[in-house]
Amino acid sequence: MALLILAPLTTAALAVVIPRRGRGLAFVTAVVVGAAVTGLFRELRDHGVRIHQVGGWGAPLGIDLRVDGLALLMLCVTAGIGIAVALYATRYFASNLNLGQNRPQEPKDEATHRDYYFWPIFLFLWTALNALFLSADIFNLYVTLELLGFAAVTLVALAGGPAALSAALRYLTVSLSASLFYLLGVGLVFGQCGTVDLPSLAAQRESGPALWVALGLMTGGLITKAALFPMHFWLPPAHANAPAPVSALLSALVVKGPFYILLRLWFEAFPTLLTPAVTQGFGVLGAGAILWGSIQALRQQRLKLLVAYSTVAQLGYLFLLLPLCSNSGGGGMAWSGALMLLGAHACAKAAMFLAAGNILHVTGHDRIQGLDGFARSLPMSAFAFGLAGLSLVGLPPSGGFAGKWLLLNAALTQGQWWWVAILLIGGLLAAAYVARVLTHAFTHLDGEATVRHALPRIMEWTPLGLALLAVLLGFASDGAARLLEVGAPALAQAAKGRMEP
C-alpha cells in the first residue's frame, strides 16, 4: 500500500534531478505501481478491507490509509490510465517526433524542455492520485488535493501557448479558492467533532448547523474541482488547451479525485445528513451538466473543446448516483453503475483525447470543419475515437452501457422516471456529438487521399487499446460490482442511515 505513494514520489524527485531519465523512471513506477495494485487486489479479495496506520499511531491521532473496494477500483483505473498515458507520452514528448507536413519544426530545446518537465510532474500527479484514493483522513485529503491541483495546473501550462497559459491561470485560481473552501470546512468539522478521520466521523453521527455549513463549504469546493455544472466553466479551456496526454489525464482521472472525496464525505462520514433534498439537488446539477455539456459539445468548432465539453456532460452522470443510491431499493445497482461509468469514461475519454492529439499532430489543427477524410490519414485514431464514442453514448457491450444500464434499472426500480429521461436523452445527445465528428471521418475527398503520416506506432495503438478496453469493460462489470462490495462503506452506512429514520 505504501509503495503506491512512495514509488511515484521517489521517482518524481529523482526525475527532477536527472530529467533525462524521466521516461525510464516513469516505467519503473508503472511496473511497481502495477504490481502493488495487483497485490492489493489479491489481499483485498482474501482478507477484505485493508487499513494501514501511518506511524503506527492509528486514527484519530495519526493518519490511516485504507483500501476498500471503491478505493481499489479507483487505484486500478488510475494505474491503467497512468500506464497508457505514459506509453503514449514517451513518443509524444520526444523531441525527434516528425510532425508531418505543414508543421513548423519546433526548436529542439523547447521540446526537450517539455520532455524534461513532463515526467516529474506527471509522477507527482500519480502520487497525488494514489495518495488521495488511499487516504481516510479529511485533512490529509486536503494536502493530496493541493498536490493534485498543482500538478494538473502545471501540466496544462506546459502546452505553452497563450490560451493554455490563461486557462492554467484560471484553473489555478479556481482550484485554490476551492481548496480553501474545503479547508475551512475541514476546520469546522474539526471544531465540531474533534477529529478529521473518516471512520471516527462516521461513528460520531453528529449533526448541527456547523456540520451543515462545513459540508456545504466542502461540497462547494469539491464540485468546483470536479467541474460539476454550473462550476464547470474552467474545465473546457484547461482540458482543451493542454497537451494531449495531459488532457487525457485531466479528464480521465483528475476530476474524479474530488468526486471520490465527495462520495466519502456524504456516504461515509455524514450519511445522516444525506437528505432527499440534498440528493435530488445533486441530481438536478448532474442533469444540468448532462444537458448543458452535451449541447455545448454539439456547438463547438474545435475537436478538443468538443471532447472537453463531453467531459462536463459525462461527469453529470456520476452525480446521478446520489439521488439513485440513497433511496431504498436498487441503491447497490446505482452505486456500481455510477462507478462503472467512471471507469468507462476514464478509458474512453483518455482514448478520445489521445486520438484527438494524433489528429492535431497530423493535421496541424483541430477545427472540426477541416477534418474531412481524416479516417484515411489516421484510420486507427478515427477508429479509436469511434469506439470510445460507443462507450460515451452507452451502447452495449461497453462499460458505458453497463453503467447506464445499472443506473436506469435503479431509477426504474425506484420510480424516479425523470432520471430515466435524462439518461436516455444524454445518450442521444452524446451520439449526436460523436457522430458530428465521425461524419467528417467518412467524408469522401476527391483525388488521392492525404498521405498517411507515419505517427509512432505507440501513439496509434494506445488510444485504440484504451477505446477497446472501454468497449469491453461491460463484461467486467459483474466483477467490478463484486469488488465494490468489499467494504462497501457507503452502502453499509446508507443502509444504516435508512434504518434509523
Place this chain on the structure above:
Amino acid sequence: MSVHGLVLLGILFSSFVTGVAIFFLKEENHRTRTWLNLLGAGLKLILVAALLWGTYRGQTYSLTLEFLPGIDFALGADSNSVLFVTLSTVLWFWTTLYAVGYLEHSPNRSRFFGFFSLCVTATTGIALSANLVTFLTFFELLTVSTYPLVVHRGTKDALGGGRIYLGYTLAGGALLLLAVAWLHSLAGPVAFKARGVIQSLAAGHRVELQVIFVLFMLGLGVKAAILPLHGWLPKAMVAPAPVSALLHAVAVVKAGAFGIVRVVYDVYGVETASELNVLQPLALAAGATIVYGSIRALFQDELKKRLAYSTVSQVSYIVLGVAILSPVASIGGLVHLVHQGLMKITLFFGAGNYAEALGIHKVSEMNGVGRRMPLTTSAFTIGALGMMGTPFLAGAVSKHYLKLGAEESGDTWAVWILTVSGLLNAAYFIPILWRAWFKPPSDPHPAPGSAKRTEPPWALVVPPVVTALMVIWAGLFAEQPFSPLAWVKLVAQREFGH
C-alpha cells in the same frame, strides 16, 4: 463450455475475426481480402449447416458468459434462431460474392468489408441471442456497423442519409433500451422462452406491460420500418447496392422484424399479448404500412426507391402475420421473413447490376434491358413475380397462409388489405417488367458501352440467379423437409403448442 457452445461462438467469430483482419489489410491486397471474405462466409455456412442439422435432431446449443451483474451474455439456438441465422448466413454468402464484384474498383474497400463482416456478425448475433440484453447488444452493434456502410461513398447525400439513418435507429435503440430495462425491473432477467415469460405478471402490471410493449414496438419498429418510423429507409438508398441488399433483405429490417417476432412470441407470448390487447393495434399499424408502402412505391421513378417502399410494405406482412392471433397466420408471417429476404435481395442485386452495367437508376430508363441483360433481368423478373404473389413462387406461399390465418381469426379486413396490396404490387412491378422485356431499347443508354449484351462480370450475375432459383425452390417445394415453410411450421408448433 461445451462443443455445442463453441459452434455458436464459431458462427459469430467466423465473420467477426474476418472483419477485424480485413481492417488491417492494405487497400491493395485485393486477393487476400477476397479470400478472407469468402473463407469467413463459407465457414459460417458450414457451421450453420451443422447447427441446422443438430437442432433438427433435437440437440440444444447454448453458451453463457458473465456480463452485467445478474445478467448473462447468453447465446442459444432455438428453432426461431435457426430460421433467421440460416437465412442471413445463406444470403450473406451471396451478398459477399456480389459485393466483391461490385466494389472492384472503389476506394476504401478494406474499411467497407470490415464493417460488412461486423454487420453480419451483429445479425447472426441477433438471431442467436438467448435473452433480451444480449439481443439489445447485437441490435445496437448492427446500427453502429451499418452506419459506415451507409455513408460509405462519403458524398453529401450519403452523409445526409447516414445522419438520418443514425438518428432514427439510435432513437429507436434508446426506446428499446428503456423497454428492456423497464421489463427487467419488473420481471428480472428476461430469457427468451417459447410462449412467453411474463404470464404471471400480466394481471398485476397490465398498464405497465402495455406501455412497455408499445416501447418495444417503437424501438424495433424503427428498424422494421413500420409506419410512421420508416423515414430512414428510402433515404438510406444512397448506399452502394450490396449494402441496400443487406439492409433490406438480410440485416436491418429483418432484425427489426425478427425482434418483433421475439418479443411477441418469446417474451410476451401470443396469448398474453392478446390478453393485454396490444396485438390488434400492431396489426392495424402493419396493415396501414402495407398499403402506404405500396402506394408510395407506385409513384417512385427511381428504381431503388421503388424497391425501398416495396420493402416498407413487405416487411409489414411479417408483422401482420405475427400480430394476427392465429397459428396459420404466423406461419405466413414467419415464412415471409425468409421469402421476402430471398425475393428482395434478388431485386436489389438486379438493380445494382443495371446501375453498374448500364448506369440505369430510374424505371423510365429501363426500356429494353431484358435483351441487353437477359440473365439479370430474368432473375429480377422472378423476384418481382414472387413479390406479386404469382403461384409456385415463394411470395404466393406466404400470402396464402397469411390470408388463411386472417380468415381463421376473423380479421377479414386483413384479407382485404392483402388483396389490395397484391394488386398494388402488380401495379408497380408490371410496368417495370413491361419496359424491360417488351419496349425497344432507348438508345443511347446513360452509360457507355453499347454492345448488344452487357451482362456485368460473373460475380455480379451469379448471386441474383442463385437467389432467384431459391425463390422458385421455396415456392415449388414448399412442402418438402428443410424448406423454409417446413421449418416455420415447426416454430409455430412450438409457439402455439399444437
Place this chain on the structure above:
Amino acid sequence: MTEIDHRVYLAASAIVFVIGFYSLLVQAHVLRRIMALNVMGSGVFLFLIALGSQTPGPVPDPVPRAMVLTGIVVSVCATGLALALADRVQDTTDRCEISEANRHTASSDRKSGIEAEHSEGSAS
C-alpha cells in the same frame, strides 16, 4: 483574556475569509486575485488557530497548529506558482487580467480556439 468569548476570533476569521472571497469575485487583476486568495487563506488559518487555542487545558491543541503550518506552506507554494504563471501569461498575452470573456459563450470559445491554434502551430 479568558473572559472574551473565543467565538469572536472565529467570527473574525469568518469575516476575513469572506472579505477575501468577495475580492476574488470582483477583482479582475491577477495580482489582486492572488492577494485575495491569500486573504482567504489567512481567514482559514486564523480560524484554525482560534480553534486550537480554545480547547481546555494548559496548552493549545497542537493538531490545528500543525495544520496551519502545513496550510501556510501550501499557500506560499501556491502563491509562488500563481505569480510565476501570471508573469508568464503577461509575457505571452500582454494582459494581466484573467480573461473572463470566454466564460460561457461558444463564440468566445471559438476565439480562444483560434488563439490556441496559433500557439499549437507555433509552439508545439
Place this chain on the structure above:
Amino acid sequence: MMPRWMAGSFSVCLLAALSWAVWSLPTAPKGLTAESLARLAESGVTNPVTAVLLNFRGYDTLLEVGVLLLAIVGVWSLRRADWPRTAGGDFTMLAPFLRVALPLLVLAAGYLLWIGAFAPGGAFQGGALLGGALVLAVLGGRGRHILNRRDLLAIGLVLGVLVFVVAAALSMLLSGGLLQFPSGQGGVWILVIESAALISIGLTLGLLYLGGRPSKGGLPRHD
C-alpha cells in the same frame, strides 16, 4: 469578474452561514489535545506541534514536502528567472550587513531546527529563515555561482523528499509501518528528516522568489 451586487450578496450569504456555524460550535471543543499530550512521550520530541507535524501526522508533512518540490518544479517549468532589478546596484550599505547577517541567519535557522524538538520552532520556521537569507543574498548580488548550478540546486531541492522517503521506507522495513520509527529513536529520525527538509525548504522558498529556473548560462549580470 462578477457584478458587485452579485458578489456582495454571495458574500453576505456566506458570512451569515459561517457566523451561524461558528456560533453553534461547542465552546469547549473536543480537539485532540488530550490524545497528543498523552502520547507525546512516545514521539521522541517534547514540542507537541513538532510531534504532530513529524510523527503523529508525519505523513501529511511528507506530502507537503512533496508539494514544495512540485511548486518549485512548476515554477521552473514556467519561466526563466529574473535577476532582481536591484542586483548589481550599490551595495555600500547592504554588503557589510550581509557579511554579518547571512552567517547569523544560517546559524539561527539551525538553532530553530534544533529547538523545534522542545519548543516552538522546527524545519519550517528554520527553512523560512534560510529562505529569507537566500532572498537577501540574491538581492545583494551574492551567490550567483551557486545559483548558476541548476544541477546542484536540484539535488538540494529534492533532498527533503528523498530523505523523508528513505526514512519512510526504512521505518517500514524496521518496524512494519510507514513512518513508524523504532521506539525510543523517534528524536533522531525526526532530526535527520528535518535537517534535510530544512535545506530543501530554505532553498525552495528562496528560489520561489526568483520566480523561474536559473538560466543555464548563468544569471544575467548587470555590472
